[in-house]
Amino acid sequence: MNLDVPGAFVASYGRNAWIDELPRLAAEVLDRWELRLDGAATHGMAAVVRPVVRADGTPAVLKLQEPRDETTGAVLGLRAWDGDGVVRLLEGDATTGAMLLERLDAGRPLSTVVDDAEAMEILAGLLARLVAAPAPEGLRHLADVAAEMLAEAPRTAAALADPAEQRLVRSCASAVAELVGEAGDRLLHWDLHYDNVLAGDREPWLAIDPESLAGDPGFDLLPALDSRWDAVVATGDVTRAVLRRFDVLTEAIGGDPRRAVGWTLGRVLQNALWDVEDGRRTLHPAQVAIADILLRCR
Numbered sequence: 001m002n003l004d005v006p007g008a009f010v011a012s013y014g015r016n017a018w019i020d021e022l023p024r025l026a027a028e029v030l031d032r033w034e035l036r037l038d039g040a041a042t043h044g045m046a047a048v049v050r051p052v053v054r055a056d057g058t059p060a061v062l063k064l065q066e067p068r069d070e071t072t073g074a075v076l077g078l079r080a081w082d083g084d085g086v087v088r089l090l091e092g093d094a095t096t097g098a099m100l101l102e103r104l105d106a107g108r109p110l111s112t113v114v115d116d117a118e119a120m121e122i123l124a125g126l127l128a129r130l131v132a133a134p135a136p137e138g139l140r141h142l143a144d145v146a147a148e149m150l151a152e153a154p155r156t157a158a159a160l161a162d163p164a165e166q167r168l169v170r171s172c173a174s175a176v177a178e179l180v181g182e183a184g185d186r187l188l189h190w191d192l193h194y195d196n197v198l199a200g201d202r203e204p205w206l207a208i209d210p211e212s213l214a215g216d217p218g219f220d221l222l223p224a225l226d227s228r229w230d231a232v233v234a235t236g237d238v239t240r241a242v243l244r245r246f247d248v249l250t251e252a253i254g255g256d257p258r259r260a261v262g263w264t265l266g267r268v269l270q271n272a273l274w275d276v277e278d279g280r281r282t283l284h285p286a287q288v289a290i291a292d293i294l295l296r297c298r
Contacts, residue, residue, distance in 0.1 A: 004023070005041075006043050022064060033062075035100070050062045060102060069140060070211045071097045075094045084129055085130050087104060102202070116231045126207050127252060128253050130192070130210075134186065135188075135215075142215025146266060160282065176265065182259075184214075185214055188212065194227040217255055221260060224245065239297065242289070
């Protein structure tokens with residue numbers, strides 16, 4: 001059986017050796033894990049996903065992404081969680097970037113829950129379960145990521161067009177510098193937001209698509225804080241809405257609010273570094289707003 005790689009994925013990802021080999025790699029994995037295709041392929045920015053059925057009739061999902069640190073981290077993290085609050089890994093091969101996962105309802109992400117307070121409580125509950133696990137050996141550590149960020153922060157600040165955003169990046173770097181020596185040892189998802197939570201049969205809601213990192217749970221808050229940002233703006237009081245979300249998340253993880261602020265600012269810094277690497281000279285407004293609110297109010 002062959003897996004056709006969506007042309008839109010190739011166009012957005014760009015051709016490289018892995019893309020060229022992907023049909024062959026997919027065929028090898030389908031044969032090795034005794035899978036048959038069961039639906040059309042979908043894709044995100046970094047992976048192709050295809051519904052499949054196992055030899056015993058169990059529906060599953062085959063996810064293929066380029067082997068890299070994030071892929072290895074995802075496999076290690078999913079094995080450590082073993083389905084506790086997160087999609088269950090049925091088979092994993094970090095060397096080929098292939099993962100066989102339990103099938104969830106891709107048409108029902110948490111973002112379909114209209115009540116934002118309800119959605120945030122659900123996400124916070126999942127986050128608390130995920131960060132309760134100790135990080136396994138072999139994951140990247142937040143201490144190393146933070147040191148790299150601090151080294152790049154001056155160049156990133158200088159590349160921004162707005163002096164206020166330059167000052168914000170420097171403030172974020174200062175917050176990280178105070179915490180880099182106590183970076184934590186929990187198993188982090190690293191990208192937990194509403195669209196990375198899907199409805200399931202085994203549990204009502206389960207997290208998907210972890211990148212996995214060892215570190216402080218406070219570093220996991222920002223993707224949740226700026227989830228469905230239009231709903232935050234629609235409240236008419238962005239400060240109140242952000243602080244409500246922050247308090248719900250911090251209480252759920254049992255975290256020190258001071259550390260949670262510092263590591264959330266660290267996550268803003270990380271995203272700023274990525275934006276500048278991508279050629280942007282301005283920061284995302286939602287993250288500027290969140291950082292400003294935390295610096296003023298927490």
